[in-house]
Structures are given as structure tokens and as C-alpha cells.
Amino acid sequence: MAKILGGITTSHIPAVGNAIQKELYDDPYWKPFFDGYPKVHAWIKANKPDYVINIYNDHGLGFFLDQMPTFAIGAAHEYKNEDEGWGLPALDPFPGAPELSWHIIESMVADEFDITSCQELAVDHGFVVPMQLFWPGAPNNPDMPRAVPISANTVQHPIPTLKRALDFGKALGRALRSFPEDARIVILGTGGLSHQLDGARAGFINKEFDQYCLENIVSNPEELTKVTRMELVEKAGAQGTEFLMWMMMRGALGDNVTEITRNYHIPISNTAAGTLLLECAA
Amino acid sequence: MDHPGFDHHTHIPGTTIFDGKMAMKGYALNKMCYAFNRQDNRDAFVADEEAFMEKYGLNDAQKQAVRDRNILGMIEEGGNIYYLAKFAGIFKLSVQDVGGMQTGRSTEEFQDFLQSQA
Ligand SMILES: [Fe+2]
Numbered sequence: 370m371a372k373i374l375g376g377i378t379t380s381h382i383p384a385v386g387n388a389i390q391k392e393l394y395d396d397p398y399w400k401p402f403f404d405g406y407p408k409v410h411a412w413i414k415a416n417k418p419d420y421v422i423n424i425y426n427d428h429g430l431g432f433f434l435d436q437m438p439t440f441a442i443g444a445a446h447e448y449k450n451e452d453e454g455w456g457l458p459a460l461d462p463f464p465g466a467p468e469l470s471w472h473i474i475e476s477m478v479a480d481e482f483d484i485t486s487c488q489e490l491a492v493d494h495g496f497v498v499p500m501q502l503f504w505p506g507a508p509n510n511p512d513m514p515r516a517v518p519i520s521a522n523t524v525q526h527p528i529p530t531l532k533r534a535l536d537f538g539k540a541l542g543r544a545l546r547s548f549p550e551d552a553r554i555v556i557l558g559t560g561g562l563s564h565q566l567d568g569a570r571a572g573f574i575n576k577e578f579d580q581y582c583l584e585n586i587v588s589n590p591e592e593l594t595k596v597t598r599m600e601l602v603e604k605a606g607a608q609g610t611e612f613l614m615w616m617m618m619r620g621a622l623g624d625n626v627t628e629i630t631r632n633y634h635i636p637i638s639n640t641a642a643g644t645l646l647l648e649c650a651a
Numbered sequence: 652m653d654h655p656g657f658d659h660h661t662h663i664p665g666t667t668i669f670d671g672k673m674a675m676k677g678y679a680l681n682k683m684c685y686a687f688n689r690q691d692n693r694d695a696f697v698a699d700e701e702a703f704m705e706k707y708g709l710n711d712a713q714k715q716a717v718r719d720r721n722i723l724g725m726i727e728e729g730g731n732i733y734y735l736a737k738f739a740g741i742f743k744l745s746v747q748d749v750g751g752m753q754t755g756r757s758t759e760e761f762q763d764f765l766q767s768q769a
Contacts, residue, residue, distance in 0.1 A: 384745075429733040433685045434674050454687045454737025524733055526670040567732035569723065570665030571750040572761055574768040599661040599668075607666055608732070636765040639746050 405632025425495035476544035538620020558618025560611025677729020
């Protein structure tokens with residue numbers, strides 16, 4: 370049976386893709402952010418996952434308001450990024466894992482978690498930037514695992530509750546652990562932490578709330594299910610609702626995790642950037 | 652269109668909750684901005700803004716907000732920031748530029764404001 374190695378979270382700010390392209394790793398603005406990743410690279414090198422479940426939120430590339438799935442799971446042989454409106458370079462496709470995708474879909478729907486399956490899915494910066502951060506040169510990195518994208522709606526309210534996101538993760542964890550292959554799996558939760566792009570409150574960041582989230586997501590994620598969706602908007606900012614991806618990731622890891630590394634930095638672009646690596650008990 | 656028991660309009664200053672009501676109001680505007688994912692559509696907009704807005708069926712208030720490059724106005728008319736970001740991309744505006752435009756700050760002042768929250 371497959372094994373979940375651990376979970377990694379990171380912000381997925383588009384500007385990071387640009388900074389990677391320009392190799393601004395030692396630039397004074399970027400260094401405190403990029404310093405959060407060497408320990409993640411070392412852990413990935415040591416653990417060599419075969420598959421990566423990339424939980425992100427589409428920002429208006431893969432989905433529009435005409436048909437907006439609350440939870441969507443990719444089931445394609447490969448995933449391509451696209452120009453998102455500002456002329457991003459097209460990367461080589463990311464290899465998919467449709468047999469694992471369909472196993473997850475079967476298991477989750479049997480577990481009464483109804484999802485949308487996608488045999489074609491354009492992936493945006495929410496998926497791509499974390500891949501580039503964790504597997505430099507992605508998808509052209511010899512250690513690049515095959516990927517299953519999972520996207521949750523944070524574009525349009527009603528968005529899922531924090532409890533639903535955590536429960537989604539728990540069902541995902543059951544699905545992955547029942548995959549009949551001796552595979553090693555890592556789960557990404559991308560987005561966040563606090564930020565707001567729109568309105569007269571644009572630029573809002575909330576360090577205190579982010580620290581509360583970072584503390585609890587490690588050892589007491591159930592505590593975070595008490596936060597209502599509107600409290601999340603108020604305290605994390607309108608786009609800080611991306612924290613739902615972290616909850617989904619966390620649910621899949623089970624109770625017993627060890628924190629390997631953590632980084633938090635304000636600001637990167639308009640965002641409080643957070644990175645966390647949690648390892649599952651052997 | 653009211654849904655008793657499902658009111659998402661908690662008052663959060665300076666924040667619009669983009670719910671079903673706003674998604675319906677802004678559908679044409681957001682659909683146009685979604686089209687800006689593609690270079691050919693961005694070029695067509697730049698070549699003839701009025702014709703492009705007409706093609707997507709924007710109402711007068713939406714058209715005026717677009718002409719004025721008024722981000723808060725577009726949000727008021729149902730625009731969602733993720734799609735509006737693609738509109739901003741046409742003019743090579745960063746999210747700090749857009750943040751400044753919405754809060755009455757220069758880009759530099761907006762960046763200082765972000766930094767001040769560290
Ligand atoms: Fe995002």
C-alpha cells in the first residue's frame with residue numbers, strides 16, 4: 370500500500386515565479402523568503418516521493434464562473450500551464466498519474482465526498498509556483514514526481530468551511546493509503562497566508578492570526594475548524610481564504626506529525642508568505 | 652435575490668464578499684476579463700476597447716469603470732479581483748500598483764504599508 374511521507378505548504382505568489390526565473394535568491398528582498406526552502410529540498414532529496422498531490426486554488430485559468438466546482442480533481446496524463454493574462458512562459462507539461470487520480474476519485478466518492486473530475490485542466494501559478502519552489506527546474510527535474518492536482522474554490526462564496534476542508538483531507542488520506550502500490554506520496558497545500566488584493570482594505574496582512582494558524586495547523590488542526598468562513602475573510606484577508614488548502618493538506622496527514630521546518634516572512638508581493646514541512650510518523 | 656439564512660454580507664470594512672449576487676452582477680465584466688488569459692484577446696481589446704466591451708455585453712456602469720481604469724468601480728459592478736488582475740496585466744500593472752490605486756496611495760507608499768505590517 371502507498372505511504373504518505375508528509376505535507377508541505379507554501380505561498381504561491383505569481384511574483385515568485387518571476388524571481389525564480391531571474392534567480393533573485395540572494396536579493397535582499399527575496400532572500401528571507403528563499404531561505405525557507407533548502408531544508409525542504411534536502412527532505413525531498415532524502416525521501417524521494419513518487420507522487421505529489423498538489424492542492425491549490427485556481428485563480429481564473431482552469432475554471433470560470435460559468436462552471437465552478439467546489440472541489441476538482443485532475444485525472445489527466447499531463448498538465449500544462451498557460452499564459453494567465455500577463456504573458457507567463459509556457460513550461461513543459463507536468464506528468465500526471467491518472468491511475469492514482471481515479472483511485473482517489475473512486476475512494477472519495479465512495480466515502481461520500483462528491484467531487485468534479487477533470488480530464489483536461491490548465492494549471493495556474495497556484496499549482497506551478499510551488500512545484501518550481503520544491504523541485505527547481507520543474508517539471509524538468511530528475512526527481513519530479515508524477516502529479517495529481519486538486520483545486521478548491523476560493524474565488525466565489527460560498528467557499529467550503531474549514532471543517533469541510535479538513536474532512537476532505539481526511540478522506541483524501543484514506544484514499545491515498547489504500548492505493549495498492551508501494552508508492553511514496555507527498556501532499557502540497559498551497560496559497561496563503563494572510564493577504565487581500567481587492568477593495569479599500571487591499572494590503573491587509575495579519576501576523577497575529579497567521580501565527581495562530583501556523584501553531585494550530587501542526588498539532589491541533591481541529592481548533593481551526595471553529596473559525597467561520599467570514600471570520601477567515603476578516604482575519605486572513607479576502608484572499609487569505611486560501612488557507613483552506615493548508616487545512617485540506619493537513620487532514621490527509623493524520624494525527625501524528627513532526628514539524629521539520631517553518632518559515633514566515635512579511636511581505637512578499639502583497640502577502641505574508643508561509644512555508645511549513647510536516648513529516649508523518651513512519 | 653435574497654437567501655434568508657445564507658447572508659454572507661458580514662460587514663468587513665473595505666471588503667466586498669464576492670457571492671452569488673455579485674457573481675451574477677459582474678458576470679459579463681468577469682467573462683471579458685477571463686478572456687484576457689489569451690494574448691489575442693488582449694490585443695483585440697487594446698485595438699478597440701469599446702467594441703470588445705460591447706461584444707461581452709458589459710453594462711454602462713461597467714464600461715465606464717473600465718474606461719476610467721477604476722478598480723474599486725469595477726469591484727462595485729461585480730468584478731472579481733482574480734479576473735480583474737488579468738485586465739491589469741494588459742497595462743503591466745503589478746498587484747502593488749493595483750493596491751495603491753484602490754487605497755489612494757502611490758505604489759511606493761503601498762509597498763511601505765505592506766512592509767509596516769512585518
Ligand atoms: Fe493565490
